[in-house]
Amino acid sequence: MSSRLGELAQHLETTHELAGVIGAMRGIAAARSHEAQQRLAGVRAYASTLGEAIGKGLGLLEELDRPGTPKNGAQAHLLLVLCAEQGFVGTFNDRLIDAAADGLQRLPGDLLVVGARGQVSTADRGLKPVWSAPMAVHPDEAQALAGRIAEALYTRLDPKRVTRVSLVHGMPRQAGKQAIVTRSLLPFDYSRFPVEPGERSPRTHLERGQLVLQLAEEYVYAELCEALMLSCAAENEARMHAMITAQDNISRRQDELHAQFSRVRQDEITDEIMELSSQRLF
Numbered sequence: 001m002s003s004r005l006g007e008l009a010q011h012l013e014t015t016h017e018l019a020g021v022i023g024a025m026r027g028i029a030a031a032r033s034h035e036a037q038q039r040l041a042g043v044r045a046y047a048s049t050l051g052e053a054i055g056k057g058l059g060l061l062e063e064l065d066r067p068g069t070p071k072n073g074a075q076a077h078l079l080l081v082l083c084a085e086q087g088f089v090g091t092f093n094d095r096l097i098d099a100a101a102d103g104l105q106r107l108p109g110d111l112l113v114v115g116a117r118g119q120v121s122t123a124d125r126g127l128k129p130v131w132s133a134p135m136a137v138h139p140d141e142a143q144a145l146a147g148r149i150a151e152a153l154y155t156r157l158d159p160k161r162v163t164r165v166s167l168v169h170g171m172p173r174q175a176g177k178q179a180i181v182t183r184s185l186l187p188f189d190y191s192r193f194p195v196e197p198g199e200r201s202p203r204t205h206l207e208r209g210q211l212v213l214q215l216a217e218e219y220v221y222a223e224l225c226e227a228l229m230l231s232c233a234a235e236n237e238a239r240m241h242a243m244i245t246a247q248d249n250i251s252r253r254q255d256e257l258h259a260q261f262s263r264v265r266q267d268e269i270t271d272e273i274m275e276l277s278s279q280r281l282f
Contacts, residue, residue, distance in 0.1 A: 005268070008261045015257065019250045025088065026243035033172060033236035036139045036229045043229060047222035050215055051193050057212040058190065059197035065209060067190055067216075075161040077109025078153060080185075082169040082231040083118020084238075085135035088246075092170060092178060092238040097121045099168045099180045107164065112152060114145070130156070139232055146224040150217070153185075162187060169227045170234030178234040185223060188216045 058066050081100040083093045096118060104111060104127075111127055113119050115135035122129055131152050136142045157163045165186035171179040204211055 004264050005261065008257055008264060012254065012257050012261065015250055015254050019247065019254070022243050022246045022250060026240055026247070029236040029239040029243065032138065033233045033240060036142075036233035036236070037172060039139050039142075039229050040226065040233075043222060043225045047219060047226065050219045050222055052196070054190070054212060054215045054219065055193040055196040057208065057215055058193065058195045060204075060208045061212065066195075067188075067209070067212060076158055076163040077104075077107045078112060078156055078163060078165045079103050079109055080112045080149065080153065080165065080167050081114070081118060082167070082227060083113060083115030083121065083135060084235045085115050085117065085137050086235075086239075087117060088242050089117070089235055089238040090242050092235060093117045093121045095180050096168055096170065097125060097127070099182055101125060101127065103166055103168065103182055107166075109164075110156065112149075114149065135235070136228055136232055139229060142225055142228040142232065146221055146228055149224050150221050154217075157186070167224075167227055169231040170238070171230055172233040172237045178238055183227075185220055188220065190216070 079100055081096055083096050093115070100111060100122075110130040111122065112131045113122055113129040114133050118135075119129065119132050133145065133148060133152075136145045153165055157165075163186060164184065166182055167185050168180065168182050171181055173179060206214065
């Protein structure tokens with residue numbers, strides 16, 4: 001076999017191996033996206049239960065004692081963006097950082113970044129996060145990460161100033177680009193929960209106002225868990241679509257290599273026949 005045929009055969013073998021790796025990455029991404037979306041039902045049920053408890057807790061307080069959203073505008077801003085931890089997600093991280101940069105342009109403040117790839121993108125844009133952490137690569141890691149994020153946020157709240165906390169994350173879609181959403185976490189909007197005055201006051205171990213505040217903090221934790229599950233699903237969905245594109249490109253490359261191999265082999269056979277037919281027998 002000529003050196004040219006050997007090179008083509010080696011390239012074909014490499015593309016077959018690469019196709020196997022891409023197929024495995026696509027399968028893992030699809031499984032993790034599906035698992036993250038399955039976890040959403042439990043997280044949302046937990047948030048719903050907390051919402052009912054907040055409504056009942058508000059009903060235990062006199063109307064004037066009930067906490068509400070501060071009427072004066074936010075004087076400080078924390079913006080948290082959830083990016084990908086690993087690569088092969090196309091423009092997913094760039095779009096998240098674009099949304100975060102727009103949010104900081106409208107209301108300047110401090111940036112907090114989750115995800116190693118997002119940290120690279122912010123550095124490329126000249127943005128300097130005040131806090132960062134690795135993104136959960138598996139849905140099982142989301143709850144612990146939500147706790148670390150909540151702690152980082154609450155330690156940066158200034159009791160002397162109204163602080164707005166915004167969250168930017170991805171949303172999974174079955175086709176096309178994943179949506180990027182920006183939502184508000186704080187100040188906490190108590191008006192979302194209908195007040196449920198109870199006929200009989202339940203026994204509580206905390207002062208009622210403090211109980212409502214702690215329920216609100218737990219609700220924020222549930223919102224962070226939901227955002228992390230959605231972001232994990234969107235990241236893996238983006239990776240899955242990137243692997244589909246890569247598989248298509250590999251398939252086209254394999255077709256090209258097979259065609260080149262056939263042409264080179266045919267040319268060598270033709271040359272051999274011509275050489276044999278030109279020889280004289282003695």
